[in-house]
Amino acid sequence: xxxxxxxxxxxxxxxxxxxxxxxxxxxxxxxxxxxxxxxxxxxxxxxxxxxxxxxxxxxxxxxxxxxxxxxxxxxxxxxxxxxxxxxxxxxxxxxxxxxxxxxxxxxxxxxxxxxxxxxxxxxxxxxxxxxxxxxxxxxxxxxxxxxxxxxxxxxxxxxxxxxxxxxxxxxxxxxxxxxxxxxxxxxxxxxxxxxxxxxxxxxxxxxxxxxxxxxxxxxxxxxxxxxxxxxxxxxxxxxxxxxxxxxxxxxxxxxxxxxxxxxxxxxxxxxxxxxxxxxxxxxxxxxxxxxxxxxxxxxxxxxxxxxx
Amino acid sequence: xxxxxxxxxxxxxxxxxxxxxxxxxxxxxxxxxxxxxxxxxxxxxxxxxxxxxxxxxxxxxxxxxxxxxxxxxxxxxxxxxxxxxxxxxxxxxxxxxxxxxxxxxxxxxxxxxxxxxxxxxxxxxxxxxxxxxxxxxxxxxxxxxxxxxxxxxxxxxxxxxxxxxxxxxxxxxxxxxxxxxxxxxxxxxxxxxxxxxxxxxxxxxxxxxxxxxxxxxxxxxxxxxxxxxxxxxxxxxxxxxxxxxxxxxxxxxxxxxxxxxxxxxxxxxxxxxxxxxxxxxxxxxxxxxxxxxxxxxxxxxxxxxxxx
Numbered sequence: 001x002x003x004x005x006x007x008x009x010x011x012x013x014x015x016x017x018x019x020x021x022x023x024x025x026x027x028x029x030x031x032x033x034x035x036x037x038x039x040x041x042x043x044x045x046x047x048x049x050x051x052x053x054x055x056x057x058x059x060x061x062x063x064x065x066x067x068x069x070x071x072x073x074x075x076x077x078x079x080x081x082x083x084x085x086x087x088x089x090x091x092x093x094x095x096x097x098x099x100x101x102x103x104x105x106x107x108x109x110x111x112x113x114x115x116x117x118x119x120x121x122x123x124x125x126x127x128x129x130x131x132x133x134x135x136x137x138x139x140x141x142x143x144x145x146x147x148x149x150x151x152x153x154x155x156x157x158x159x160x161x162x163x164x165x166x167x168x169x170x171x172x173x174x175x176x177x178x179x180x181x182x183x184x185x186x187x188x189x190x191x192x193x194x195x196x197x198x199x200x201x202x203x204x205x206x207x208x209x210x211x212x213x214x215x216x217x218x219x220x221x222x223x224x225x226x227x228x229x230x231x232x233x234x235x236x237x238x239x240x241x242x243x244x245x246x247x248x249x250x251x252x253x254x255x256x257x258x259x260x261x262x263x264x265x266x267x268x269x270x271x272x273x274x275x276x277x278x279x280x281x282x283x284x285x286x287x288x289x290x291x292x293x294x295x296x297x298x299x300x301x302x303x304x305x306x307x308x
Numbered sequence: 309x310x311x312x313x314x315x316x317x318x319x320x321x322x323x324x325x326x327x328x329x330x331x332x333x334x335x336x337x338x339x340x341x342x343x344x345x346x347x348x349x350x351x352x353x354x355x356x357x358x359x360x361x362x363x364x365x366x367x368x369x370x371x372x373x374x375x376x377x378x379x380x381x382x383x384x385x386x387x388x389x390x391x392x393x394x395x396x397x398x399x400x401x402x403x404x405x406x407x408x409x410x411x412x413x414x415x416x417x418x419x420x421x422x423x424x425x426x427x428x429x430x431x432x433x434x435x436x437x438x439x440x441x442x443x444x445x446x447x448x449x450x451x452x453x454x455x456x457x458x459x460x461x462x463x464x465x466x467x468x469x470x471x472x473x474x475x476x477x478x479x480x481x482x483x484x485x486x487x488x489x490x491x492x493x494x495x496x497x498x499x500x501x502x503x504x505x506x507x508x509x510x511x512x513x514x515x516x517x518x519x520x521x522x523x524x525x526x527x528x529x530x531x532x533x534x535x536x537x538x539x540x541x542x543x544x545x546x547x548x549x550x551x552x553x554x555x556x557x558x559x560x561x562x563x564x565x566x567x568x569x570x571x572x573x574x575x576x577x578x579x580x581x582x583x584x585x586x587x588x589x590x591x592x593x594x595x596x597x598x599x600x601x602x603x604x605x606x607x608x609x610x611x612x613x614x615x616x
Contacts, residue, residue, distance in 0.1 A: 205513045
């Protein structure tokens with residue numbers, strides 16, 4: 001089943017207490033693809049400047065990412081520079097240079113228009129709506145956004161919510177969007193505006209899947225070493241959507257499994273800088289980590305009557 | 309199996325965005341007992357002043373709390389006054405009046421000395437060690453502490469760690485004690501100093517049980533309304549220890565269940581002010597909430613090979 005992602009293809013310069021990178025592959029569509037391709041072929045739509053390293057794109061292609069939707073145009077690629085605090089709990093953006101991304105208008109190659117699983121990475125909601133106009137009959141559309149769009153393009157974002165199945169945002173974004181600090185009420189606020197489900201990413205505390213009937217929580221994987229949190233949310237989205245695409249099953253039980261595959265991808269992502277943590281993950285590694293998640297949360301309810 | 313708690317018996321005046329209390333029953337031993345007694349009789353050791361409402365103690369007694377270890381001495385009871393932030397994420401202590409608690413020296417009635425499950429609430433580690441000298445052959449000893457003792461009585465606290473089975477503290481305390489901001493490394497630091505297990509309470513994010521072999525995570529129960537977080541940690545401890553006491557089973561599988569019973573008690577505690585949230589909980593309510601926790605985290609690993 002076709003799996004499509006639209007988002008940024010960037011060059012990141014990130015400093016953490018454990019090291020730093022300069023112009024390393026990054027951006028929401030790249031993290032999504034690096035994770036998703038471990039499970040399922042990914043169709044990527046984005047734009048790069050004339051300076052974007054061809055080797056990065058070739059490496060993605062070699063892993064099953066279809067680059068037919070990547071435009072290369074004259075100018076500079078999107079660059080992002082940030083520094084994390086000593087405990088990785090916060091980060092400061094030092095520089096954002098949009099470059100060719102400022103003029104990005106996603107155009108889907110015809111063969112991408114039949115994609116059944118669609119992820120709209122964090123870009124202008126106007127462009128996200130434009131992508132939806134181009135896909136024919138998606139089974140499931142998930143969408144990310146950020147505080148910037150919540151404030152500057154709220155009406156368009158609310159329009160977008162009427163056309164997607166899953167809003168996938170982090171907890172602070174859910175609070176800002178809904179105006180409610182209680183995360184479960186914030187999720188209900190989202191559901192009342194169109195999406196059938198809300199996925200709320202909580203960083204080191206995992207993620208929630210909320211629909212009108214039930215809430216599912218997956219914790220973050222217990223890691224004694226975290227090197228770089230960048231891209232964890234997009235890797236999560238990549239694992240989640242690719243698992244759904246490769247199983248082509250959106251039943252409640254399978255959505256829960258998809259959450260765990262997403263959390264597993266996020267955990268691999270943060271174990272190294274940039275996309276390096278995802279580059280050598282094999283399907284067997286992923287399955288082992290999913291079983292470790294089961295071990296992390298599993299308990300049997302005592303139905304035998306030992307308890308008063 | 310005898311279940312013993314030593315800790316504070318206080319009068320709390322708490323303000324949250326949803327209301328306030330004045331001189332309401334509180335203190336670690338009271339929250340522990342109010343929760344624990346839902347599952348198992350509790351023996352409480354503490355001190356009250358001449359002003360402590362007899363009705364509060366009688367209500368506990370009526371629910372199965374043995375007051376033989378509660379001293380009433382001339383003077384004022386321990387009073388604590390605090391105010392929570394609008395989102396309940398932080399609180400400010402406005403006043404602490406130790407009163408008769410300042411001279412508290414726990415003395416166990418002889419019948420309490422055979423307790424098999426012992427919880428040392430957050431008091432001076434010197435007194436916690438004194439309690440351990442008085443119990444004969446406990447099966448399991450768990451202990452809480454706080455930043456104040458971590459800084460002022462570190463050596464005694466480290467001595468105490470050599471004599472207990474479980475250190476049960478919150479995440480910021482684990483970080484301060486170990487000097488490590490990574491919570492999983494902090495837990496390993498604790499294990500290297502004596503306890504077989506560390507239970508790390510994470511407030512709205514649940515709790516972790518860590519031993520040398522495994523980590524178990526229980527999330528917090530998804531609540532759209534939280535009224536007063538005071539005492540949630542002690543209610544957690546009460547549920548955890550009382551479940552172990554009533555099953556008299558410290559196997560790994562049962563310790564996981566005990567964590568869930570603890571989290572369930574914590575969730576009832578925060579749904580109302582002070583101990584009110586615990587006063588009308590029946591065993592059936594508790595079992596229903598434990599099943600809801602199962603629903604919250606349960607997923608089946610796909611072993612059928614749908615996944616590549």
